[in-house]
Amino acid sequence: MTHLRWHPLTALLTVALLAGSAPVLAALDSTDSDNQSQNSSSAGPIKLGSTPSRVQPSAEDLGRSGLGEDGLVNAKPTIPSEFEIYVSGLAGIPIQRMGSDLMLPTRSFASVEANRQVPPDYVVGLGDEIQLTIWGSVDADLRMTVDRAGRVVIPRVGPVVVAGLRYADLNELLTRRVGQVFKNFQLSATLGRLRSIRYYVTGFVARAGAYSVSSLATVMTGLVQAGGPSAAGSFRNIELRRNGKAVGAFDLYDLLVGGDKKGDLPLQADDVLYVGPIGAQVALIGSVNRPAIVELKGNETVNDAIRYVGGLSTVADLRRVAIERLSERNDRRVVELILPVDGAQRLSSGDVIRAFNSVSAALPQAKQFKRIRVEGEVARPGDYVMSPNSTLSDAVQAAGGVTRDAYFFGTDFSRESVRRVQEAQYERALRDLETDFTRNTSTHKVSNAEDAAAAVQNQAGTTRLIDRLRATRPTGRVVLDLTDAARELPALPVEDGDRLYIPARPNTVGVFGSVFNAGSYFLKPGNSIEDIVKVAGGPTRGADTGSMFVLRANGSVISTRQSTSGWFGGNALASLSALPGDTVFVPEELNKTTFIQEAKDWTQILYQFGIGAAALKTIKN
Structure with missing residues (x-):
């Protein structure tokens, strides 16, 4: 058996064949090159030349050659260093x-190279194809390939040496040689398929x-x-x-x-x-235009590395950057550099430069300009940007002052930072409520079918209550320390995102809960809470008057448990003067209905979070 050895030249020929590079094979095969030259320059009638057919590789060959069927290099997954x-x-x-x-x-x-324009300084060489067109006294359309001698043969003119000639000079040379044989003609020579x-x-x-x-x-x-x-x-x-x-x-x-x-x-x-x-590498991360790892060359500095990634971003802190240096045993040392003074420092391999965002960190309140929304009974409601030391009164003045119907006592002042804190506390309170309900359900003993049905109904009511409580979110309202006759707001500094709503003075009081006819009623001068409840028909038989409370227009809550004398269960709430915008809520007795029993202790919490009477009415319904 004959054993064949794989010669490096054989490998190169195989790669060329698989890539479909017929010109390379022609250049390596002297016989093919000479034959092409003879075919293109044969004597006889001048006619259009033919182009040698190109071998097309199969899909299997493309896979072995590292090329895809579209001519692209097969990309392998890049493994990060x-x-x-x-x-x-x-x-x-x-x-x-x-x-x-x-x-x-x-x-x-x-396709990319085929569409490229041949530059004037391109040097014609072995294997290039020249397309020659002559018209006038003689007509010709030729395709000629430069042979190994560096020539092309023009019929009835003879061989012309073109190898080593600049493409810009090709027309002049061929015109001169053809002009030795023919007169009154024009000539155009271009390059076809390149070697x-x-x-x-x-x-x-x-x-x-x-x-x-x-x-x-x-x-x-x-x-x-x-x-x-x-x-x-x-x-x-x-x-x-x-x-x-x-x-x-x-x-x-x-x-x-x-x-x-x-x-x-x-x-x-x-x-x-x-x-x-690869040389020394450093990384640039954070607020740079293009976070990347760059390679160093020579004694390049911090400024050079920042320039390579397009500089610091628009929101970057232009005064400083930090460098995290790798020391022995992978310990990191962070050094802060002041720009531009320290920008000329040299870098070491493994350094990581971090640029900082100058706007993501909140400035101190004393330096912040605040955006606040003012609505309600003001001359020009809208959003206003206030100076760092502005107060609520300054915001009202920026809005053109209040109208004559403004009711300062009912001002609804909401703050975003307070709302976030309230939401966290509210979620914690709901989790505690769920835990209490679960504990009470698990410890409740069921002795008969009626108890079981009651337990199921109780569980369903509990689930509905939790769902409605979760659907109601805190508003971030802050209760202002104002009296009913107040004509100005307190000197409270504003924060970014504050919302100030000054309502018109209302003339009604709302009564909800276990009364015979819940609703809103016109407030007459001198009316007390007892008078308002009487107008609503008074408490029902199942009402828990000892747990009644009043929500004031300013967001504060007054309950019967804050004092121990008076008409409602020996308490002074009944004689309390009713104010415009008050909402009176009369809960149900504990042992009358499971829903009110579960909801009663949470009504005050809801009001403390600034949810309001409308939300509580929605929960109850």
């Missing part, structure tokens, strides 16, 4: 090396090896086709080697940051792209 994982943990978002996304091709290399060149990518690259590209390809094209530098490869130390010597250095940051393509040199046949090992 240890430093990327570390920095992403600090930032809370994925952080990648700057420039890594530039190495992902978005279209077929062949392919083979180059090598070595070093710390994602897919090292030999590749074939169009003769228009540059260093950047070659890098992208090879997948770019690997996780250990440098974006800033890329050499173009030709005939064993370095002829150019490419720093990808020049292109990314400055748009400078001076290092993106054209590739030639048998060039070598060498990607060096």
